[in-house]
Amino acid sequence: MKKIAIILGLILAFSIQGLAQVTLLNVSYDPTRELYQDYNAAFAKYWKAKTGQDVTIQQSHSGSSKQARAVIDGLQADVVTLALAYDIDAISQNAGLLPADWQKRLPQNSTPYTSTIVFLVRKGNPKKIKDWDDLVRPGVSVITPSPKTSGGARWNYLAAWAYALQQPGGTEAKAQDFVKRLYKNVPVLDSGARGATTTFAQREIGDVLIAWENEAFLSIKELGADKVEMVVPSMSILAEPPVSIVDKVVDKKGTRAVAQAYLEYLYTPEGQEIVARNYYRPRLEAVAKKYASTFPKIKLVTIDEVFGGWQKAQKTHFADGAIFDQIYQPGN
């Protein structure tokens, strides 16, 4: 009897302890490392003040689709914050860990922040690169990762395609020819965005790097404005990196409330402020206005209006044997 009482007491003690402390795992992609370091500290403070509960957030970063695969294969992620909706769709389709309509559950397509695709060139812009059509000029060497392995690179590719399509007289065929010429100028296909940045910045290969806007800001901060500069094209794509809770995991761990709050806090003025400080474009009007001078004005198109969503874009452009693969087919 006594033993049982002790064991019960221990269990109780542990569960109280458990109530007062909770751990979340945020599985994210490469360039959000700095953003979520800031954000996690802020959220932990907010959650403690609101509920008295201590929350520890663990982060994991890698290529977006690698991360999605880890979650599919059993990584116990409470929330996923990935580079593109297609990767979260994959978690839903391949493992059924979250419902198919996950993207409708949070405001703005579940993307609390956006980014876009810009160019990084060498100091002084020796090749006079101003816009997308400068990238297909002969003699210009372009660095971009492989869209087969990198989420960011898919945004790069689609931005180029959208540009060609929206030129006067632009057609699908012309756009296809445009991206083909662009990729003929690519000497190295790195497997991820950070790798491509290294190739451009450290190895000094290429005249222009197509990059996430926030990566471009970070590179300039790191390398110094005397080495590289940013070029903003006439138009680009609105990159929407979405977030979601992973239902099956949060229900098993009993962390649904805190995980939900973690994502919702991203939409608050405080969250948006952190987002903007880390060079992601905020959604909230007031914060966007405050940081208007940071983010250059670009005409942005969305993947839904030009490509009919990720599922379709993936199938037409990036699947095996699709348009991107055809660029490298012999005889092309």
Next chain:
Amino acid sequence: MAIVFKKRSILPGFGMTLGFTVSYLCLIVLIPLSATFLKAATLTWPRFWHVISDPRALASYRITFGASLIAALINLVFGLLVAWVLVRYTFPGRRIVDSLVDLPFALPTAVAGIALTAIYSSHGWVGRYLEMIGIKAAYSPLGIVIALTFIGLPFVVRTVQPVLEDLDKDMEEAAASLGANRFQVFSKVILPAIWPAALTGFTMAFARAIGEYGSVVFISGNMPMRTEITPLLIITKLDQYDYAGATAIAVVMLVASFVLLLTINLLQRWSSKAQRAQSSPDSVAPGIHLDPIYVQ
């Protein structure tokens, strides 16, 4: 069966150790590998064939196996040389050089890849000068060979070294006293003795190179049809959630590697047998010990 085994082996503990060996190998090697085959089996035959015979896949097999073979051959030649120097000569810093040989084992391959790329790219220390004479090292098939040579370096050295250490100097001296010149001593006495070990080292370096991913992706440039290695193609397929397609290519790699390794092993057994048959009657008989003084 059990009786036959018992008759054959005089040493105790045969049944138990064999049992352990088999279950250990099953757990570590066979089960994961059969999972690969099972996953690939979810594809229909025409689809399987389509995936593995895609021009891009074929190009990747060529570059992977070709570069691995070249790298292993380079390692064979220079590995023998390094082993020779380390065993036969004493010089200051020999121990340091000796431990340097193992570094490619310990270094994370990604670090190796980044370091090699930094050195061999067109702005790197070495790449700059290679570029001047028109050789593009990084981001070309040559870059892949460089990375694979680096990671395969220790194998030949470490397999040949102990054999070379054990090699009786008397044999060489005897050969010399019987009128053999230096080349004859090397090719008729030393080489046959170290050849099986060298071949083992070569096989290991070759096998290691085929599976290498981490260092190569940094230096190869990953251009489809040109410098895209098969392991990268597998990763690419996985990143598209094409598990079956990825395992189909993995099965090709697996079967090809297995066949190659088996062939080399058979070759090795055959050559050592042939060598034993040839050398046993007229080699210096054990027990007859030539006094080194006569040789000098």
